[in-house]
Amino acid sequence: MKAMVYTRYGSPDVLELKEVPKPVPKAGEVLVRVHATALNAADWRLLTGTPRLLRLMFGLFRPKHPVLGADVAGRVEAVGKDVKGFGPGDEVFGDLSGSGLGGLAEYVCVKEQALAPKPPRLAFEEAAAVPMAAVTALQGLRDAGGIRPGQKVLINGASGGVGTFAVQIAKALGARVTAVCSSQKVDLARSLGADHVVDYAKEDFTKSGGSYDLILDVAAYRPFSEYRPALAPEGVYVLVGGHFSRILQVMLRGPWASRRGGQRFRALMAKPDPADLAFVSGLLEAGKVMPVIERRYPLLEAAEALRHLGQGHARGKLVVTVRQEPVPSSPSA
Ligand SMILES: NC(=O)c1ccc[n+]([C@@H]2O[C@H](COP(=O)([O-])OP(=O)(O)OC[C@H]3O[C@@H](n4cnc5c(N)ncnc54)[C@H](OP(=O)(O)O)[C@@H]3O)[C@@H](O)[C@H]2O)c1
Numbered sequence: 378m379k380a381m382v383y384t385r386y387g388s389p390d391v392l393e394l395k396e397v398p399k400p401v402p403k404a405g406e407v408l409v410r411v412h413a414t415a416l417n418a419a420d421w422r423l424l425t426g427t428p429r430l431l432r433l434m435f436g437l438f439r440p441k442h443p444v445l446g447a448d449v450a451g452r453v454e455a456v457g458k459d460v461k462g463f464g465p466g467d468e469v470f471g472d473l474s475g476s477g478l479g480g481l482a483e484y485v486c487v488k489e490q491a492l493a494p495k496p497p498r499l500a501f502e503e504a505a506a507v508p509m510a511a512v513t514a515l516q517g518l519r520d521a522g523g524i525r526p527g528q529k530v531l532i533n534g535a536s537g538g539v540g541t542f543a544v545q546i547a548k549a550l551g552a553r554v555t556a557v558c559s560s561q562k563v564d565l566a567r568s569l570g571a572d573h574v575v576d577y578a579k580e581d582f583t584k585s586g587g588s589y590d591l592i593l594d595v596a597a598y599r600p601f602s603e604y605r606p607a608l609a610p611e612g613v614y615v616l617v618g619g620h621f622s623r624i625l626q627v628m629l630r631g632p633w634a635s636r637r638g639g640q641r642f643r644a645l646m647a648k649p650d651p652a653d654l655a656f657v658s659g660l661l662e663a664g665k666v667m668p669v670i671e672r673r674y675p676l677l678e679a680a681e682a683l684r685h686l687g688q689g690h691a692r693g694k695l696v697v698t699v700r701q702e703p704v705p706s707s708p709s710a
Pocket of ligand 1: 418537689
């Protein structure tokens, strides 16, 4: 089978399209014929091996997992012993970050638990765009943020992969949403249902006295103390992504800063969770949430997709199409 492989950390230029053995599912595993894979910031970090601390877990000298791609959608080709929930032909999607990645390939073996049935109304490329970004947004808003209907919620970094889901999920959960993004993406944030949009080039929301019950920060590039004036007295700040130094700062000092007053500061480490993916599937099926896809790339151009992702200004998700759906032939007269 064809796979986009990398054997050393570096720029997208280290990726090579190679012929590799098709995997065989072990007990508890499902062999998925991959139709589409969506990229996440995690793929960029694993490609470049940065921050270097990450190499302790993912390969000190060379990458432990030679094929990137955590979010996949495809069709079950075969199942290993003891697989109960899926059979050949089933359409599935899931986040493989807990089971070795491998989505940038024609086939991947996945633990059964990482998969869920693909929502029927979504195409494979749309479904692939969902798992990691949407579940992260859900866990940030609901679990770390304790979101409640009627609350004032601000999403900083609202126009990327996680942010576009966060705006829609917060609205679906009954919040009044302020989205923060760049000038070019103000229309996108409005189209997702944001009640108010802040263009960060024109306005600093931390200086406008917003008094938000919850700030979900997908783009943390400054000390978390600067968010205090924008938070309600008992407001919660949840850091999801941004600069590594800011993440460390909230992890180390957030608990201490939270004890000093009513405001709380947390860093989220999202985890793939089939129940959360099922919850998101419900929102997708109900038409309350839809993935935003900026661009689709063929597998051969996965490096190009990663290069764009690495610039940090994607408009929603970037998807790699691994297998084009065959167009059904029209019945002959
Ligand atoms: N904690 C977890 O478990 C977890 C899980 C998934 C992802 N993450 C992290 O979350 C972050 C975002 O992931 P993603 O997939 O959404 O990335 P993404 O698709 O690349 O989006 C990043 C977004 O950040 C916005 N941005 C950049 N600079 C900004 C600024 N100064 N102010 C406001 N927005 C700014 C960009 O929007 P503009 O173009 O409009 O500037 C872009 O849309 C990454 O750091 C990732 O590692 C964490």
